[in-house]
Amino acid sequence: MTVPPANDSPDRVDAGARLGVDEFLARFQKVPVEEVPHRCPPEPLVSVIMPTYNHARFVAQALDSILAQQVDFPFEICVGEDDSRDGTREICLDYARRFPERIRLFLVPRANNLAIGGIPTGRFNLVNLLFRARGRYLAWCEGDDYWTEPTKLARQVEFLERTPGCALTFHDAEVLYEEGAGWVRKHGYADFPWCRMDPARRDYSARELIESPLCPTASVVLRRPADWRFPLWFFHVPSGDIPIEVMATGAAQVHNFGERWAAYRKHKGGISAQHRGTMIHVGRIMTYLGLLAELDGAQLAPLTAVIEKHARELPSTFAPYAPAVWDSLVAAARQRLDRAAAADAAAPALRRALAGLEARRTDPAPAAAPVRPPKCSSSRTAPARSTGRTSGSRGCCRRCARAASRPAC
Secondary structure, X not given: OOOOOOOOOOOOOOOOOEEOHHHHHHHHOOOOOEEOOOOXXXXXXXXXXXXXXOOOOOHHHHHHHHHOOOOOOOEEEEEEEOOOOOOHHHHHHHHHHHOOOOEEEEEOOHHHOOEEOOEEOOHHHHHHHHHHOOOOEEEEOOOOOEEOOOOHHHHHHHHHHHOOOEEEEEEEEEEEEEEOOEEEEEEEHHHOOOOOOOOOOOEEOHHHHHHOOOOOHHHOEEEOOOOOOEEHHHHHOOXXXXXXXXXXXXXXXXXXXXXXXXXXXXXXXXXXXXXXXXXXXXXXXXXXXXXHHHOXXXXXXXXXXXXXXXXXXXXXXXXXXXXXXXXXXXXXXXXXXXXXXXXXXXXXXXXXXXXXXXXXXXXXXOOOOOOOOOOOOOOOOOOOOOOOOOOOOOOXXXXXXXXXXXXXX
């Protein structure tokens, strides 16, 4: 299979094309990732995913908090070190040497980094870890966060083991703000105005997971899908946690433990600090259009509501940062709407939202390539008189320039 080597889009793409591990590596891996030798169990019950980049100040605390977990089952910590420049890699190598029965360390060359909207991201690192993980369950803890409760992993896994109808568990987290040389605890994640988590409420539906952010990333433990495949659009949207949580959950239930069992840092070096302005709203709209296809048209009403919300946040005119992916997702959504049930009240609302978004774009949607006339064979190459057209760098003959119905040659 021949695929482009990077995530730069050609003029037309199939944003819904789904990539397995082989397709992912063929498309995005420029330099092989090195896995440091280890003695982790071959069949762990849980894989803890830890992507890290320039987290030298934090990563030791993050790793210590996972190593301190009190469990009676085998688990592995899959650390993806994204070629940091501040000593993070050296710290991770030291931990991998000291805890080879727990830590699988992947050294990711910076050449594999994927930029989204021109901003370097950890998307390659994250997806590589997801493909490499072997556990039945996946837990998250990024290198600048940490866990605060040594029994949290055991409790979340025990609940999933006895509750087959639940696909994902989470809990609240302390939010730490960097102030001067220290960190200040100001509130919980549930206290963010955009978060609909109720610490006193335990069970949520898949619909509610779509409608509003619920889960601090460091709180999530979910069932690993049997066959990870990631749609191409996933490599062009700013946030990876939202689509992963929704795709992994499907129509299953979500459970909240309510307690603050993790710490979530807010600092200027964090990836969320880059999620600002038009890009985040365009990215969210592409995310939810993509999820419409991934969920096979289910959850149309909440997906439409979130798309409408982010459309209202956009300026009066905007240009998608990934126009080919945007166009592919909009076209796929319109095709799906044509098949939507007549009784589905959300379908007309989404059609209106898409029409409004397209009317506000400042970059034109791709058109069919123009049919150019045969190359001029005239020997008269004196510059043409002005015809209101822009000719090339070499002079165009007068005969061609007079042909008002076609471009100058």
